Amino acid sequence: MGRILRIAGAFGLLAGAVNSLQVDFSSDDSIKQAASTVAYGLLKYYTGNNTGDTPGNLPDPYFWWEAGAMFGTMVDYWFYTGDESYVDVTTQAMLHQVGDDNDYMPTNQTRTLGNDDQGFWAMAAMSAAENNFPNPPAGQPQWLALAQAVFNEYVDRWDPATCGGGLRWQIFTFNNGFNYKNSISNGCFFNIAARLARYTGNQTYADWAEKVWDWMTEIQFIDADFNIYDGAGVEDGCVTISRPQWTYNAGIFLHGAAVMYNTTDGGAVWQQRVQGIMTRTVDHFFNNSIPVELPCEPANQCDVDQQSFKGYLMRWMAASSQMAPFTFDTLMPLVQSSAAAAALQCSGSPPASEFRGDAGTACGFKWTEQGNFDGLVGVGEQMSALSAIQYTLVKKAEVSKAPVTASTGGTSIGNVNAGATTASKLPSARSVTTAERVAAGFATTAVLLSILGGSFFVIKE
Secondary structure (H helix, E strand, C coil): CHHHHHHHHHHHHHHCCCCCCCCCCCCHHHHHHHHHHHHHHHHCCCCCCCCCCCCCCCCCCCCHHHHHHHHHHHHHHHHHHCCCCCHHHHHHHHHHCCCCCCCCCCCCCHHHCEHHHHHHHHHHHHHHHHCCCCCCCCCCCCHHHHHHHHHHHHHHHCCCCCCCCCCCCECCCCCCCCCEEEHHHHHHHHHHHHHHHHHHCCHHHHHHHHHHHHHHHHCCCECCCCCECCEEECCCCCCCEECCCCHHHHHHHHHHHHHHHHHCCCCHHHHHHHHHHHHHHHHHHEECCEECCCCCCCCCCCCCCHHHHHHHHHHHHHHHHHHCHHHHHHHHHHHHHHHHHHHHHEEECCCCCCCCCCCCCEECCCHHHCCCCCCCCCHHHHHHHHHHHHHHHCCCCCHHHCCCCCCCCCCCCCCCCCCCCCCCCCCCCCCCCHHHHHHHHHHHHHHHHHHHHHHHHHHHC
């Protein structure tokens, strides 16, 4: 009964979410208008299309991976709203960052590049293929082939010599974090492999998705209760696990498992896995039907990266409801209640130096604040609110909105051998500078410190 009352309360919030963006969640047109307003504010943070700037990059303090996540969100924005305003800038960004080898390892990023960073750009390309986002011109890298290139490089980096397998967090040995294996890097591998299996029908991709899942459970990054922990160092064989649980880890594995359920025509094994992750995600992260980033949010300690995580959970919950329809009645009411709460947070008017969208539409971070704008603004907050709002457009059993495959109307051209090379991707033109080592160290240390801090708050609670 308590569960029913909590959901009922969430729908009360949904119906009353009219004070910020004036959005009526019973009207698709109203949702699209609200999404348009939030998207406008989000793209105002982007400077890559300014003269002299680099397409695809966000300004400080945002790291490269979050730009990939943002453009993946914009691919979905185009798909669900039909708004073509950002197609050109999204295409330009996603193509400019492919790098010399068409594998999302551009030379301006490789010295601080992690497997998860590369993965978020590859997942954006995968979404473009699945959504039939306008294809690049002939002669340019194609969406499907870009995702396949990253998959093939993940295969090359699979590391059975330590911890029995898995991807390391960082790609290059000189980066802090190289000796850490984490769930999000392996989640990117799992998610991309599952989606490539579904799109292409190639069993090799499905086999690798199974392999990543099996390793994650054997190493206990995913435990018997479907808790998904952050990761572990290789020094002791990944025995000492860092236990903070992040929303995006739960989401990326939920979606990948749902895709595998779909790919195996409703296989019982994957159904059980989807159900397990879904149940644990709802129980662990949702407070009165609104998600909370537990390792950092209660203590106001979330960093710039972590302030974007809930948006990816929204993306992958909505996508899972399409791939595994038995989850729809659980997941989509939570997306809807989260969207209502996020809309109430989109009421800020910070200085122009912090937000250049429409006044009164800057989105805060803490959705549980029930409309009391928390003053935290940025790409992560705006993108997460956009995600929650736009994914309420997902409808039950709406086949026309399901991701396409190569046999159901997908038009993206692939290359099964893309990225498959044993040649080193390490730039050799010059040695790594002290400044670059320091920059990489700061980025990685910040995340490691947040993990440690998150562990403290989890234990404290």
